[in-house]
Amino acid sequence: MRIKKVDYFRKFRAWGSIYMNQYPHEDPSIFQNNLEKVITWAETLDLPEEDETDVFCGKIWRALPEAPEDIIKAYGYVQIDIDKSYCLSRLLYCGEELRTIPCPEHKGRWGFIRDCICGDSGFLPND
Numbered sequence: 332m333r334i335k336k337v338d339y340f341r342k343f344r345a346w347g348s349i350y351m352n353q354y355p356h357e358d359p360s361i362f363q364n365n366l367e368k369v370i371t372w373a374e375t376l377d378l379p380e381e382d383e384t385d386v387f388c389g390k391i392w393r394a395l396p397e398a399p400e401d402i403i404k405a406y407g408y409v410q411i412d413i414d415k416s417y418c419l420s421r422l423l424y425c426g427e428e429l430r431t432i433p434c435p436e437h438k439g440r441w442g443f444i445r446d447c448i449c450g451d452s453g454f455l456p457n458d
């Protein structure tokens with residue numbers, strides 16, 4: 332999937348803005364601050380204006396060991412959520428935008444629903 336650099340980071344931020352709403356027991360600002368730190372650092376890297384999603388992910392991944400310690404720490408906080416997110420994966424690898432219409436039954440709650448058109452998202456597909 333080819334993606335523009337601006338869209339790659341825009342989609343990361345869009346995902347981050349809704350992600351913690353799914354977990355109201357945690358302080359969303361901690362997650363969002365850590366994610367924003369990593370994104371802001373990654374934006375300073377020498378990245379193409381447009382390329383395959385994997386190229387962006389790979390270049391950022393390979394640059395991380397050389398990143399300042401606070402970035403590595405921030406990445407450690409958000410990494411598992413990035414890795415396991417079907418939502419982020421759809422945004423980056425399938426060209427989707429954030430879904431906006433809640434499923435009538437699952438009402439926007441994320442889960443592992445396999446017998447509904449909303450899939451794991453709790454939202455109806457955009458098209």
Ligand SMILES: [Zn+2]
Binds near residue numbers: 434436447449450
């Ligand atoms: Zn549903």
